[in-house]
Amino acid sequence: MKYINLVHFACFFLICYGEKDRFDNYRVYNIEVNDDAGLGEFQKLEESSSRIVFLNEPNIHQPFQILVPPDQLANITELFERSAVKNEVQHENFQKLIDEEQPHDTAYGGHFGWDRYHDLDVIYAWLDEMLQKYSSVLKNHNYGKSVEGRALRAVKLSKKEGNPTIFIESTIHAREWITAATTTYLLNELLTSTDSEMQHLANNFDWVIVPVTNVDGYTFTHSTNRMWRKNRKAYGKCIGTDLNRNFDYHHAESGASSNPCADTFAGPKAFSEPETLALSKFVKSIRNIKLYISFHAYSQLLLYPFGNTRQNAPNYSHLDGIAKSATEALSRRFGTKYKYGSIANAIYVASGSSIDWAYATQGVKLAYCFEFRDTGKYGFLLPAEQIIPNSLEVIDALKVMIKEAKALKYF
Template sequence: MGLNMDFAAVSTVSLVFLVLIPLAFTAGPLTGHSVLRVWPAGEKQVTLLQELLSMRKSLDIWKGPSCATCPVDIRLTPFEYDDVTSSLKENNFKVETMISDIQHVLDSQRRDLKYKPKAAVFDYSKYHTLDEINAWTMNITNVYDSMTSVFNVTKSYEGRSLMGFKISTPSPFARSAFWIEGGIHAREWISPATVIYMVGQMLDRYKIDPDITTLVDSFEWYILPVTNPDGYAYTWQSDKTRLWRKTRSKHGLCYGVDPNRNWDIEWSKSGASKDPCSDTYCGPKAFSEVEVKGVSDFLRNISGLKGFIDFHSYSQLWMSPWGYTKKLPKDFKQQDEGSAAAVDALQKVFGTKYEHGTIANIIYTASGSSADWTYGKIGVKYSYGVELRDTGKYGFLLPADQIIPSGQETLQALIGLAAYIKDNS
């Protein structure tokens, strides 16, 4: 009887392991990963938080310290969670879990990606792969061949094209130019999706919607949907790579450079890392990344460039230079008035609130950024970095059902900004 009971016990234990092992293998790579929001209370706590984070270089900082009371978002593995949260609470930080299981959010997003229309139809309400975006670029420029033309900025580190297109309508006089780019940070999918929706509307509703017609006719438009194609393609490979931020160049044992710290202005100073494994690694030298150097060369050759926007996510911020210092540039008043015109128009659509100001003053210091370079090096007064939806509920994993609302409100912001720039060039 005793032997039978022991055998039954062993059998039960074995059965448990047989059940648990398959479950372990079907769990995603980010199962149990969470996003913790930390609320500092004053400058002393900000300094303390910066010190605590600097001791844990492996942490994925989604939103860094920016002001005395601004929240900080950190992605934590299950192994880090208890230790980090305990340390923060011991130092009297207020903490809140924004995302309890990143894998659950990813699973929902992946399920949504499976349901796509036929190849001939481009669904603006879905996220798309790089190949799908490039195919859309070729298709829409063929449909509107009288007012669009494709350009290739350069080849990426891994040999992909940085493919964009120009929108230009007939005019008896020379017009100023406006550059819009998305996807410089790979994991920020809402950025290319919003850019694509906006320019799709600019073409589809030209001569139908008077505001859009005025917008299109006001400038020569240069659109680059995905500025970091290698990184963006990498985020589509698996759940494990979905949160990749950088380029894919090789640096020792680590990969990638933050392409928004690699521009040749105040390079490798505040807000950038010299550690090749860091998400904010500035590179071995300014313009080390072929993508960044290619875009800078292309921008230099655009005649009459008056407007520049580099779209990011997340935080709902409309930002102007400088990023490398909290000192205000000489053109700040007009730059910020342009930001105000944009966010006021944006808020009227769905009530979404954006803050505006300089990069360093409302988010964090960041040297070697695109907006600083276009303003400081080639004189584009109205240069902006924009952080799109949301404010942290989903962070970099914004659901696809927010693409079109984001595009609709941001398009109105662009209409407001373009009108301001045209009147204040």
């Protein structure tokens, strides 16, 4: 009896305090496919293999990366030979990238800053601090609860009545840590910057900001598996729905999986997940949203509707023109190059995304999805020293986006 108790204690201890999945000697391959046959091979592999992690969706427009455990190297080599796709080893040991993502100084005492990535508790504590400090203009919104009971939180910055609203939705995919870091940086700039253009944006627009949409998944990436993407609701033996395939607009039609084990599982029905259902109700409760922006990583893309079809959106020329100017502005500071286009045309067909839903069902005429740095060198494991450069160039893009939208009378 004593022995069993000890074992239980050990299990409890391990699960609760820091046993993280390791990726020792996992290889990252960079892959380019040029035809539908090659694409089909990798789409099949994505559906069928639970061991190989797709770091982004296979597509024929640009290279994508997969993460291969040592025991799958023979299988993947065989597939490469059979399908004759272009492939190269980008990293020999993925764990090394994970180990190098955060700075290693020991002086860190839990303070908030943009020199490292923070977990949900630290981000929420910082939000509370900001809410207290700027209580006359910044309000808290607890708009729901996650599967595991965590608070879904937004803040709203409003300095005067009647401002048009910009909605920022961030970190709907758990492993995209740079999105939460950039979102908090943006909020901090709106609250504290002395730059006149930034002050203009803070004074003349209401900003509703969700720093972490997928709170359970994000927490899981810090505690257990750095590569987790979905939320944490169980469907049979598999866990998680891709929240950005779960919105109620052409739900699960294409570019989403009906297999609960897949990383792009759309959920059994639209808004089946508390995180998306609560977000949709929250968005509906806010009048006057003129611009909806979803922050993702990685690939360096600025995307707009539609994802479910290659057809152009009604105001395509405006969506495209604004994206062109915004990506030009983004590249000016550090030379970071973004591509732009509709989701379906620039990368792949994907239905049930938040920006399609906001655009097509909520009357938000400008909806964009940023895919931040980089293009695969570090992928999701963007070193923390790039948080501030990424944030600065994204803010450059936002400034131009808003200026052009105003000139086109969207505000």
